Amino acid sequence: MIRFVNVSKQYSNHTRALQNINLEIPAGSFTFLVGPSGSGKSTLIKLLYREELATEGEIWVLDKNIENLSKHDVPILRQQTGVVFQDFKLLTQKSVWENVAFALEILGVSKQEQTKRIQGVLELTNILHLKDFYPRQLSGGEQQRVSVARAIVNKPPVLLADEPTGNLDPNTSWEIMKLLSKIGKTGTTVIVSTHNYSMVDRMKRRTIKLEGGKIVADIPEGAWTHGS
Amino acid sequence: MAAEGRTFHQINYALGQGIQNMVRSPFMSLIVISTMMIALSTLGFLLLLLSDLNHVSEELSTQLKIVVFLEDQQDINKLASDVEAIPGVKPPVKKITREEAFESMTREQPELKELLKDNPFPASLEVAVNSTADMAKVGTEIRQKPGVEEVQFNPELAEQLQQVQNGVQLVGSIIAGILILATLAIVVNTIQLAVHQRHKEIEIMRLVGAPQWFIRLPFLLEGLIFGIFSSILASLLLVLWRLVPYSQLQRWFAFLPLPDSLMPLVSIGALLLGTGVLMGLLGSTVSVHRYLKLEYK
Numbered sequence: 158m159i160r161f162v163n164v165s166k167q168y169s170n171h172t173r174a175l176q177n178i179n180l181e182i183p184a185g186s187f188t189f190l191v192g193p194s195g196s197g198k199s200t201l202i203k204l205l206y207r208e209e210l211a212t213e214g215e216i217w218v219l220d221k222n223i224e225n226l227s228k229h230d231v232p233i234l235r236q237q238t239g240v241v242f243q244d245f246k247l248l249t250q251k252s253v254w255e256n257v258a259f260a261l262e263i264l265g266v267s268k269q270e271q272t273k274r275i276q277g278v279l280e281l282t283n284i285l286h287l288k289d290f291y292p293r294q295l296s297g298g299e300q301q302r303v304s305v306a307r308a309i310v311n312k313p314p315v316l317l318a319d320e321p322t323g324n325l326d327p328n329t330s331w332e333i334m335k336l337l338s339k340i341g342k343t344g345t346t347v348i349v350s351t352h353n354y355s356m357v358d359r360m361k362r363r364t365i366k367l368e369g370g371k372i373v374a375d376i377p378e379g380a381w382t383h384g385s
Numbered sequence: 386m387a388a389e390g391r392t393f394h395q396i397n398y399a400l401g402q403g404i405q406n407m408v409r410s411p412f413m414s415l416i417v418i419s420t421m422m423i424a425l426s427t428l429g430f431l432l433l434l435l436s437d438l439n440h441v442s443e444e445l446s447t448q449l450k451i452v453v454f455l456e457d458q459q460d461i462n463k464l465a466s467d468v469e470a471i472p473g474v475k476p477p478v479k480k481i482t483r484e485e486a487f488e489s490m491t492r493e494q495p496e497l498k499e500l501l502k503d504n505p506f507p508a509s510l511e512v513a514v515n516s517t518a519d520m521a522k523v524g525t526e527i528r529q530k531p532g533v534e535e536v537q538f539n540p541e542l543a544e545q546l547q548q549v550q551n552g553v554q555l556v557g558s559i560i561a562g563i564l565i566l567a568t569l570a571i572v573v574n575t576i577q578l579a580v581h582q583r584h585k586e587i588e589i590m591r592l593v594g595a596p597q598w599f600i601r602l603p604f605l606l607e608g609l610i611f612g613i614f615s616s617i618l619a620s621l622l623l624v625l626w627r628l629v630p631y632s633q634l635q636r637w638f639a640f641l642p643l644p645d646s647l648m649p650l651v652s653i654g655a656l657l658l659g660t661g662v663l664m665g666l667l668g669s670t671v672s673v674h675r676y677l678k679l680e681y682k
Contacts, residue, residue, distance in 0.1 A: 206592070228597075235594030246589050250409055262398040263595040265391030307593065 158184050159205065159315070159346065164214030166200050166370075174200040176370045178214070182348065184314070187341035189357050190350040192367035198350035201367070202319045205348070206238045207231050219314060236264065238315040239308030241337075243323035245300045247292040247307075253279070254288040257307045264311060278306040282336060298329035302336065309340055316340060318349040322356065330356060338362075357381060395599060403603030406583065407610065413579045414611070420575045421615035421664070424568035425657050426622045431564060432656065433623060435557040436649040442550045446517040449546070451524050451538040453510040459532035461508050468512055471526050473519035479511040507534060517543040517550075569664055576608060576668035580676065587676050597677060604669040612665025613658065620654035 159182040166175040175197045182188050190198045203209040204216055207223055215222045223234055247256050254275060261271045279285040282302040292300055301321060308316055318337060322330035334349075334356050341347040351357065357364055364381045366374035407414045453468065455461060461480050469476045481489075486506035491498045512527065514520050520543040528536045580587075590600045627647060 232591075232594040232596045235592060237594075240592055246585070246592065248586055248589060259589070260593040263395065263590065263593060263599055265393075265395040265398075267390075267394065 158182065158217070158220075159348075160215075160217040161201075162215040162217070164204065164211045164216060166197075166204065166209065167212045174370050175204075175211075178372060180365065180372065180375075182346060184346050185341075185344045187338060187347045187362045188349070189360070189362055189364040190348065190367060191352060191354065191357055191364055192373075193352065196367040197370040198367055199319055200370075202240075202317050202348065202350055205315070205317055206235055206240055236311060237313050238317060239311075239313040241301070241304050241308050241316070241318040241321045243320040245292070245297075245304045247300060247303055249292050252289050252291055253284060253295070253303050253306075256292070256303055257310050260307050260310050266311075274310055275306075278310045281309075281339070282306045296329070297325050298332060301325065301329075301333050305333070305336060305340070309345070313345070315346045316348070318347070320350055320352070322351060322353055327355070331359070334360060396602065399599050399602035400606050403606035403610075406603060407607055410579070410582060413582055414607075417575045417579055417611050418615045418618070421568075421572055421611055421661060422618045422622070424564075424571050425616050425661050426619035428561065428564045428568060428660065429619050429623045429653055429657050430626070431557065431561055432653045433627075433649060435553065435561075436653070437644055438553050438557075439550070440644040442546060442553070446543065446546050446550075449514075449517060449520065449539065449543050451512040451514070451520065451527065451536060453512060453527055453533055454535040454537070455508045455510070456532050456534045457507070459508070461510070464530065464532055465510055467530055468510060468527055471523055473514050473516065473523045475513040475515045478513075481509045481511065483508045517547045565660065568660075569667070572664045572668040573671050576604075576611070576665070577672040577675070579607070580604060580669070580672040584676060587673070591677075600677065601670070601673050604673045605666060608665035608667075608669030609662060610665070611668075612661035612663070615665075616654075616657040616661030619657050619661070620650070623650055623653065 159180075161178045161180040164175060164178040165173070167173050178201070190201060192198055200209060204211055205218060205223075207226060211224055214224075216224055218234065219237060221234075226234060248259065251259065257275050257278065258271055261274065266274070275288075276285065279288055282305055284299060284302045284306065287295060287299060287303075292303070295303070301324075305318075305321075316337070321337065322333050325333060330353060337347055337349055338360065358381065361379050361381055363378045364374075364376045365372055366376070453464075455464060461482060465478045465480050468474060468478050483504050483506055486509065487504040490506060512523070514523050520538060521540045524536050524538050524540065527533060587600055624647065627650060
């Protein structure tokens with residue numbers, strides 16, 4: 158379970174990105190974060206993998222207040238939270254297989270185990286046939302699948318996606334959303350930030366709406382309609 | 386899998402990444418190695434110059450001798466062994482008997498043989514000292530020995546030579562110190578370029594939860610290899626200098642006792658290797674640290 162308790166975030170340039178956020182996200186659930194640019198979606202996600210520290214409040218992830226994590230424990234948190242970005246963040250000099258393997262190499266997983274797991278996630282993300290390709294040889298949608306595969310290959314309990322379809326056309330976006338939803342059904346807690354409302358409309362999942370750093374709506378699963 | 390096995394696997398992978406990085410960006414590796422090589426060989430040349438100058442001035446100072454003229458009928462052997470016992474004297478003391486003195490003078494000027502009926506030349510000793518700084522003290526002490534007629538030496542020249550030697554050492558150490566700092570700055574900045582080229586990789590490593598040592602290790606290995614390669618190349622440059630243009634210099638300046646041996650190169654080479662490795666490791670540590678400090682909050 159993920160819990161925000163009175164969380165505020167103010168950047169050093171006095172921008173108040175988040176104000177007094179209180180939020181509970183149950184384990185194994187799928188949640189959308191929506192809102193216009195600058196509403197605080199990205200900041201909220203960054204707080205969850207300790208890319209940023211909150212100015213005030215507590216953030217509980219996997220039974221730990223991650224605001225109190227030592228520098229040495231930050232990598233451990235990140236091994237348990239897969240992150241997917243708008244710009245994919247793939248290593249251009251590595252093949253699809255190597256990019257995914259990278260997340261396992263840092264954990265010291267044996268080659269045999271790696272092969273088994275990578276094969277599994279590449280099948281799940283439907284890119285096994287692209288395993289020897291390099292990122293520049295792939296379409297945006299394919300690259301995002303690689304990035305998702307890397308994020309989930311070590312079976313993290315939490316998967317965060319920050320505008321994962323921001324660079325993709327509608328059809329590809331839909332494919333990626335279906336993929337994330339499929340991962341959510343395996344028990345992973347999935348949080349997706351997006352301003353792609355048509356996606357949100359179609360999926361009808363729990364949706365948290367941010368504006369000016371505040372939660373202005375928290376719509377339960379099935380209840381979202383455009384304009385809520 | 387056992388924890389040790391896992392760690393071994395991680396180290397292995399991180400080191401492999403270091404090698405792969407260098408091979409995949411040969412241009413950057415070339416820039417770093419050649420910059421470090423130039424900086425290290427400049428340092429090497431300075432050290433070699435200092436060592437050579439030291440050798441020359443030491444050689445020159447042993448050529449400065451105290452000449453001791455004996456009173457008539459003195460036992461030259463006894464006085465010679467007395468003088469050898471004085472601290473600071475570099476044995477053996479060279480003995481020139483009256484006959485030898487006559488012999489050498491008349492060889493130089495044969496007409497003297499006819500002019501002179503007796504042998505007017507006194508017996509003498511030529512005394513070398515260990516350090517030119519001791520010359521005045523040793524000279525005074527010899528003068529007080531019984532049977533000594535006269536002592537000749539040039540304390541000013543000895544002193545000047547000593548001053549030059551001290552000056553060279555002082556200026557040399559200052560320049561060497563500045564050079565080491567400058568080299569370090571250059572190396573850190575050059576390696577920073579190599580690190581910056583891979584900042585995206587560092588970012589991704591952080592995001593997928595790589596521990597800090599895992600991120601640092603490939604860069605440390607690279608720094609180590611950069612240091613080893615560049616110092617070996619710099620040392621080779623010094624050897625090459627010593628083998629070709631230097632021999633020519635020796636012929637031109639034959640009147641100077643320039644050292645022949647390649648020996649100083651061994652210690653200078655070892656010093657460059659040590660400096661290079663240290664700088665490589667320090668350079669990559671500082672460069673990666675700058676990134677990690679910014680990134681991990």
